[in-house]
Amino acid sequence: MSEAAAVEQLRLAFPGGQSLLFRDLNLTVHSGEKVLLLGPSGCGKSTLLQVLTGLIPNSIEMPIKVERQVIPQSWGFVFQDPDTQFCMPYVDDELAFVLENLQVPREQMASRIAALLSQVGLRLDSEHTPIQELSQGMKQRLAIACVIALEPEVWFVDEPTALLDEAGTKQIWDTLKAAAVGKTLIIVEHKIDEIADYVDRVVVFDSQAAIVADGPRDVIFAEMRSRLTSEGIWIPGIWDDYIQSNRFGQLMLDREARGVPSPETELLTLRDWTVLRGKQEKLHVQEALVGPGEWISIIGENGAGKSTLLLAMLQLLRTTGYYSLLGQQVTRQSNSPARELALVFQNPEYQFVTNSVQAEIAYTLQIAAMDQKEIEQHVEQSLEEFELTERKHNHPYQLSMGQKRRLSVAAAAVKHHRALLLDEPTFGQDARNTFAILERLERHRQGGTTILMVTHDPHIVANFSTRVWTIRNGRLDQDRTVTAYKELLNKQDAGGPM
DSSP states (O other), rough: OOOEEEEEEEEEEOOTSSOSSEEEEEEEEEETOEEEEEEOTTTTTTHHHHHHTTTHHHSOOOOESSSSEEEOOOOEOSSGGGGGOOOOOOHHHHHHHHHHHHTTOOHHHHHHHHHHHHHOOOSSSSOOOBBSOOOOHHHHHHHHHHHHHHOOSSSEETTTTSOOOOHHHHHHHHHHHHHTTTTTTEOSSSSOOOTTTTTTTEEEEEETTTOOOOOEEHHHHSSSSSHHTTTTTTTTTHHHHHHHHHHHHHHHHHHHHOOOOSSSSSSEEEEEEEEETTTTEEEEEEEEETTTTOOOEOOOOOOOOOOOOOOHTSSSEEEEEEEEEEEEOOSSSSSSSSGGGEEOSSEEEGOSSSSSSSHHHHHHHHHHTTHHHHHHHHHHHHHTTTOGGGTTTTTGGGSSSHHHHHHHHHHHHHSSSSSEEEEEETTTOOHHHHHHHHHHHHHHTTTTTTEEOOOHHHHHHHHOSSEEEEEEETTEEEEHHHHHHHHHHHHHTOOOOO
């Protein structure tokens, strides 16, 4: 069997890093194999994909030494961050750019573009839609459509469904599986339920980027379960194990003892509230009330308006209607909500403003004029809690996507705010860090901080929420208790109507 991609004796270091990321790493993938790379966040999986394609060091300069390297002649890459993949400003132009490079005749392009968008489930009012108006989940679908258009022999797939709901995840994997028949797939993915029975081979990395297991999927999942769990790797059933653990049980006992604070007045009030982009209405909320200490999970399909809701609450988008915070009406001219609300963007890079991890966490505290010694104590504590201590001198852009996400949450949570607005704060995380982030947020909630979180993970919604908002077609469509949400899930599992 021929080699599709390979490295021998790979050594690599990030500029300014204290140690090597890879130390004499060997990996060979043969033609036709479906290989899953598993490991904790930040162990180098995404970086390895870029080495196997030759992007490192040919396009991305990085200190690297390798004795032998096999780079595929025909390959496509679905990046973890879809924004890094696009060359053109509009959806149809992006796909046309790919097709032009493949010398597809102009008269065939319109039908090919429509077919590709349909194949990945990207429904748009107009194919000539600006890419930057798409949600991150919609961007992921577009990025996958571009790679499908290439028809590569070797696919490098880096968390292609991180920002999609369960239905979207299944659809995308069904699409990728159909498109990659007879091809080679090298996959990095935390959400493995849809591919655990699809891949041939699993390669497991530890936190130091060393390969600790490499073999058939059934053998790895059967014999390595305890090791995978200890490394924080998502495996089927790990949520059940966590919910039954003493750690989660104690957290819920503390929640029950403290209860949800009963506010004398609402923290946030929205009434006949509309969010606009230009002259186009993007979201409407007839009425919504939010109190201190609530955990409201915000769910809905990609592009429904969930991220728009959070951005507008911070007045980053134009709104009409009534919006009050602590009883005072919020407008763009007065009563800025930024003093009381902290936003974690869906793309963590949008909020970084400093040149190091520790400076990023300290920034909010410095604005608040906190004592320098106290700032240092808070920063060190946050670095440890979010497993970023070894990266504290790195520039934020040198982190893995999972580490960037942890940094964005750490920077927002380090100072007490009335509410944290969190847009997919656990995407790209291994299980260990997901649970740690959720526990930290729950402690904040128990202290009176309100949590408004956009998420596609039903486990988070069912086990951490106090209320659930559903956004559908640009409307706050439903406001449920978590008990009602669980009943809905049970009905869905039993095959009943939604």
